[in-house]
Amino acid sequence: MNLQLAKSYQAEAAIPAYRLVKFGSADDRVVPGTASTDLLIGVTTDIGAAIGERCDVQFAEIAMVEAGAAITRGTMITSDAVGRAVAAAPAAGVNSRVVGFALESATAAGDVIRFMQSIGQIQG
Template sequence: MRNPLLLKNFAAGADIAPFRIVKFSTTDDLVVQAAAATDALLGVVELGAATGERVDVITHGIAEVEYGGTVTRGALLTSDTSGRAVAAAPATGVNNRIIGIAGVSGVSGDVGSVILYPGSIQGA
């Protein structure tokens, strides 16, 4: 179930696959696929884009995202190295950025809902 509440259109700073988490590029007004749990996560794209194409980024609401591992409904989600959603599990004292909360359980390759709730967590 998707319910995008706020979308912002950006240009893709590199190729972006569908259903991926994105972050700001080093250049203003460009986004790229997220590549780490420590990236400043911005939102989710449901449609892919080639470098230079325009892409809508969902920053608030409920979006569809591809899972990069086993995810349990209710888990806090962050990005893997390919912009896919994985359960956030920072080591003690380590900070992770999160994109939101898993709306459904799934495994790597599944497309599931994420309740967008960007923020940071620290391992205990």
């Protein structure tokens, strides 16, 4: 594993595969994203983790993510309440953390799509 692109963390909650994550209570721990305002850091790989297990988090390049709703390719994405990708659409004056943009469209929640990681923030 190239540590510049992915790192192993301890899961503080159950984290399914292909979910967006944020830091947990310590530097070496992660939890699923729960809102578009979370400080998201990356996405889990194809293997999920139970509480206390290790999980790999990818930070850069093209990755896979589970959609939480329909997404059109090219759309900037963020986290829903359970770490799935949704279109970033913050209300006026609200900041939203984005993890990148969809390279493929999702037709419904549960679809796993490719996205280009580019973490940043947008304001509505």
